[in-house]
Amino acid sequence: MRLASTLxxxxxxxxxxxAAQDHSAHGQHAQHEEKPQADHSGHAMPDHSAHAQHEEKPQEDHSGHAMPDHSAHGQHEEKPQEDHTGHAMMADHSMHQVGDVPxxxxxxxxxxxxxxxxxxxxxxxxxxxxxxxxHATHGDMLTGTLMAERLEARFKDGEEGFLWDLxxxxxxxxxxxxxxxxxxxxxxxxxxxxxxxxxxxxxIGPFFDLQAGARIDLExxxxxxxxxxxxxxxxxxxxxxxxxxxSDRGDLTARIEGEYDQKITQxxxxxxxxxxxxxxxxxxxxxxxxxxxxxxxxLRLRYEIAREFAPYVGVEYEAKLGExxxxxxxxxxxxxxxxxxxxxxxWF
Amino acid sequence: xxxxxxAWARGESLTHAKxxxxxxxxxxxxLSVGDHHxxxxxxxxxxxxxxxxxxxxxxxxxxxxxxxxxxxNNLDEDTSIHWHGLLLPFQFDGVPGVSFPGIKPxxxxxxxxxIRQNGTYWWHSHSGLQEQAxxxxxxxxxxxxPDPRYDRDYVVLLSxxxxxxxxxxxxxLKVGEHYFNNQMQTATEGEMSVKDRLMWGGMRMNPRDIxxxxxxxxTFLINGHGPMDGLEYLFRPGERVRLRVINGSAMTxxxxxxxxxxxxxxxxxxxxxxxxxxxxxxxxxxxxxDVIVTPPDGSHALVAEAMDRSGMGVASLTxxxxxxxxxxxxxxxxxxxxxxxxxxxxGGEHGGMDHxxxxxxxxxxxxxxxxxxxxxxxxxxxxxxxxxxxxxxxDYPGLGLDNVGHRVxxxxxxxxxxxxxHRMPTRSLEIHLTGNMERYMxxxxxxxxxxxxxxxxxxxxxxxxxxxxxxxxxxxxxxHLHGHFFELVNGAGMMNQPLKHTVIVQPGSTATFDLTAxxxxxWAFHCHLLYHMHAGMMQTVxxxxxxxxxxxx
Numbered sequence: 001m002r003l004a005s006t007l008x009x010x011x012x013x014x015x016x017x018x019a020a021q022d023h024s025a026h027g028q029h030a031q032h033e034e035k036p037q038a039d040h041s042g043h044a045m046p047d048h049s050a051h052a053q054h055e056e057k058p059q060e061d062h063s064g065h066a067m068p069d070h071s072a073h074g075q076h077e078e079k080p081q082e083d084h085t086g087h088a089m090m091a092d093h094s095m096h097q098v099g100d101v102p103x104x105x106x107x108x109x110x111x112x113x114x115x116x117x118x119x120x121x122x123x124x125x126x127x128x129x130x131x132x133x134x135h136a137t138h139g140d141m142l143t144g145t146l147m148a149e150r151l152e153a154r155f156k157d158g159e160e161g162f163l164w165d166l167x168x169x170x171x172x173x174x175x176x177x178x179x180x181x182x183x184x185x186x187x188x189x190x191x192x193x194x195x196x197x198x199x200x201x202x203x204i205g206p207f208f209d210l211q212a213g214a215r216i217d218l219e220x221x222x223x224x225x226x227x228x229x230x231x232x233x234x235x236x237x238x239x240x241x242x243x244x245x246x247s248d249r250g251d252l253t254a255r256i257e258g259e260y261d262q263k264i265t266q267x268x269x270x271x272x273x274x275x276x277x278x279x280x281x282x283x284x285x286x287x288x289x290x291x292x293x294x295x296x297x298x299l300r301l302r303y304e305i306a307r308e309f310a311p312y313v314g315v316e317y318e319a320k321l322g323e324x325x326x327x328x329x330x331x332x333x334x335x336x337x338x339x340x341x342x343x344x345x346x347w348f
Numbered sequence: 349x350x351x352x353x354x355a356w357a358r359g360e361s362l363t364h365a366k367x368x369x370x371x372x373x374x375x376x377x378x379l380s381v382g383d384h385h386x387x388x389x390x391x392x393x394x395x396x397x398x399x400x401x402x403x404x405x406x407x408x409x410x411x412x413x414x415x416x417x418x419x420x421n422n423l424d425e426d427t428s429i430h431w432h433g434l435l436l437p438f439q440f441d442g443v444p445g446v447s448f449p450g451i452k453p454x455x456x457x458x459x460x461x462x463i464r465q466n467g468t469y470w471w472h473s474h475s476g477l478q479e480q481a482x483x484x485x486x487x488x489x490x491x492x493x494p495d496p497r498y499d500r501d502y503v504v505l506l507s508x509x510x511x512x513x514x515x516x517x518x519x520x521l522k523v524g525e526h527y528f529n530n531q532m533q534t535a536t537e538g539e540m541s542v543k544d545r546l547m548w549g550g551m552r553m554n555p556r557d558i559x560x561x562x563x564x565x566x567t568f569l570i571n572g573h574g575p576m577d578g579l580e581y582l583f584r585p586g587e588r589v590r591l592r593v594i595n596g597s598a599m600t601x602x603x604x605x606x607x608x609x610x611x612x613x614x615x616x617x618x619x620x621x622x623x624x625x626x627x628x629x630x631x632x633x634x635x636x637x638d639v640i641v642t643p644p645d646g647s648h649a650l651v652a653e654a655m656d657r658s659g660m661g662v663a664s665l666t667x668x669x670x671x672x673x674x675x676x677x678x679x680x681x682x683x684x685x686x687x688x689x690x691x692x693x694x695g696g697e698h699g700g701m702d703h704x705x706x707x708x709x710x711x712x713x714x715x716x717x718x719x720x721x722x723x724x725x726x727x728x729x730x731x732x733x734x735x736x737x738x739x740x741x742x743d744y745p746g747l748g749l750d751n752v753g754h755r756v757x758x759x760x761x762x763x764x765x766x767x768x769x770h771r772m773p774t775r776s777l778e779i780h781l782t783g784n785m786e787r788y789m790x791x792x793x794x795x796x797x798x799x800x801x802x803x804x805x806x807x808x809x810x811x812x813x814x815x816x817x818x819x820x821x822x823x824x825x826x827x828h829l830h831g832h833f834f835e836l837v838n839g840a841g842m843m844n845q846p847l848k849h850t851v852i853v854q855p856g857s858t859a860t861f862d863l864t865a866x867x868x869x870x871w872a873f874h875c876h877l878l879y880h881m882h883a884g885m886m887q888t889v890x891x892x893x894x895x896x897x898x899x900x901x
Binding site: 100101102103104106107108109110111112113114115116117118121122123126127129130131132133134135136137138139140141143144145173174203204205206207233234235236237262263264265266307347 | 438439443444445446447448449450476518519522523525527530531532533534535536537546549550551552716728729730731732772773774775776777778784786787789791796797798799800801802806807808809811814868869870874881882883884885886890891892893894
């Protein structure tokens with residue numbers, strides 16, 4: 001944890017501007033989330049009956065006992081009421097009972113001052129500080145993680161390569177700073193591809209984050225991109241990460257990844273994973289043709305020695321597609337390959 | 349930004365906290381809070397101990413007395429003590445930022461209040477996550493009148509110890525990966541059909557999400573003793589033994605039983621109930637139950653099994669000193685059902701629902717139909733589910749205990765022993781328990797405590813309100829209101845509704861209580877699962893006018 005916070009500091013510094021923007025964005029967000037729910041009666045859902053009931057009920061006059069009737073306190077006014085107990089049926093019992101009692105705002109004296117009762121006893125200043133801290137420590141936790149999802153050696157047709165795929169984040173529930181890096185190369189040789197993404201993530205629903213930011217390619221040549229993507233958990237527990245990339249040369253590409261963890265036992269996990277790449281145009285200097293450019297389905301079997309540390313073996317099929325495949329073939333390369341892998345998934 | 353490291357993290361040598369507690373009593377009590385080491389069952393780590401013990405000392409008080417308690421903070425951070433279940437002036441309730449400013453390092457705060465009740469209660473820190481680290485202890489308040497119902501009196505304080513720092517646990521819960529859950533369904537484990545698995549997966553819900561933090565890091569304790577420590581409760585055959593069971597854990601619901609020995613429940617949350625005999629009961633975090641047992645000669649295992657069955661606390665109730673009882677094995681892990689999704693009565697026929705006709709798309713939609721929420725519930729990323737048909741489940745014995753083949757306590761069994769004043773509530777209030785399992789966000793009405801700031805739940809002094817809690821999550825939440833007892837609307841007669849300070853709201857269900865807001869001031873209201881509260885499942889309750897008319901007079 002100490003290590004985590006140390007690492008987090010530079011990340012946090014980077015995240016600050018993002019955090020600043022995001023407040024406004026959050027505000028707007030909140031706005032269109034306010035449901036135009038003024039009218040409940042419009043959609044009286046069948047199972048909503050209990051709720052609908054007491055809302056629609058022509059609120060019988062409560063003025064009788066609307067007021068804190070102190071005098072009544074302690075007296076058993078209406079004995080016959082006992083029959084409430086008779087209903088053993090819990091389900092409709094509660095509905096019935098809640099239905100009996102109208103919803104409504106608290107009486108006016110509930111809004112009387114002081115705003116904070118403790119201010120008069122301990123001082124407004126001391127309480128304000130404690131109150132701010134109390135709110136912040138109940139919901140505003142900032143935290144993060146750094147994960148090497150794939151750190152692997154790859155073997156195909158006598159070639160031995162390596163690959164890394166890292167991802168980390170730091171932030172709160174709604175907004176966070178995301179760092180991603182991917183790259184590959186030849187074992188003992190050069191790095192062929194390397195990229196780093198720095199993104200601002202913003203929760204747009206219970207399961208998905210919108211991510212926007214920049215990507216810098218260090219290899220094969222330096223190139224920067226704007227990134228717009230979404231990441232999250234799709235139905236059936238697929239972890240999905242999809243993004244559009246607009247390069248500094250105006251090239252638009254996209255990448256979609258999905259993975260699923262199938263537990264064989266509590267510690268042995270089979271992970272199907274697929275990655276698909278697309279390009280809106282030919283990018284000759286990177287040997288890419290417009291259209292679907294690449295698909296990589298794979299299977300990894302990992303064993304979690306600890307939750308944070310799992311070696312794995314796997315296979316992956318790499319297939320260049322469409323024009324990109326043609327370009328590869330023209331260059332005398334095989335556009336398809338079966339890759340055996342061995343690697344480590346680790347995080348803290 | 350430099351983070352001040354606490355003394356224990358700087359590697360300063362610390363004294364070892366003692367397992368188990370001593371007793372303090374009288375009109376003047378001193379407690380000191382300090383950093384210690386603690387070890388149990390091979391697990392060792394940092395602890396926050398009060399008067400050098402984990403749990404801290406038993407406060408033995410007497411109904412009608414006055415007490416002055418000086419709490420000295422020897423930590424490097426603020427601390428506090430909340431007297432859980434005690435009726436007292438709100439400024440001594442011990443919640444930093446609500447009732448008082450907290451106790452700064454090196455300072456002593458004096459609590460002073462009259463004891464207006466009797467029964468079994470407990471105390472704990474309300475600062476950060478200190479409670480997890482050992483900052484809690486039991487309270488017994490003897491009744492003003494002699495109590496002839498028992499011959500022996502024991503505290504059974506249930507809790508957990510973890511060698512991990514609580515903030516690290518909070519981080520791991522946020523990071524996800526079901527870090528502490530070693531009982532997930534797998535290809536080789538779990539009886540659920542492929543169809544049902546697909547349905548749960550389709551909703552992005554995990555039917556084995558029973559407990560967020562489990563025996564994988566927790567050692568379950570009884571009075572600070574682990575299951576292998578051989579804790580003994582001695583009795584002579586024929587004696588009536590009162591066991592004051594307190595769930596002082598941070599995150600664990602326990603199933604409590606003494607195989608072969610029936611238990612007569614005589615009090616819930618410190619308040620007497622009409623005696624009811626059971627073989628087992630589930631106790632939510634922060635609840636207390638007093639039971640009377642009359643065990644036959646021999647050694648009997650007192651078992652507090654974690655609700656998710658990832659471990660248990662064990663002690664021996666024995667008439668032979670030194671004889672350890674053999675605890676029963678852990679039972680099979682629990683799997684959630686449709687009822688826990690708020691699918692109402694369909695939960696009864698598990699899997700009986702027509703998935704084909706409904707279609708998974710529809711199902712997904714119906715599990716988060718936000719049009720079913722009242723307008724004041726905020727819909728956002730912090731809300732991953734809306735119970736489609738939440739039902740009152742006061743008659744439900746608790747996850748995993750509906751099919752055990754013996755008598756299990758249900759809320760519907762509880763009837764207040766002394767009659768309550770008969771008063772109909774003048775208004776009702778609905779509060780939704782909301783959350784997002786994946787993001788580990790928890791809130792009331794879709795708003796984390798950090799987001800509500802100055803918009804408390806308001807009551808008028810002496811107002812009687814029917815509060816309905818609607819659980820739009822698939823976890824059971826023990827909801828606690830400070831400074832008051834509310835009456836469970838559990839089917840008992842209006843005048844015999846049991847008084848409680850904490851109520852379990854079952855997954856996808858509702859629970860309703862009647863509250864007479866007769867304690868003026870500001871009070872905390874929260875889920876008593878520590879990391880749920882930490883994530884935002886908390887609110888302030890205000891009772892106005894303050895001071896109350898009588899007080900002012």
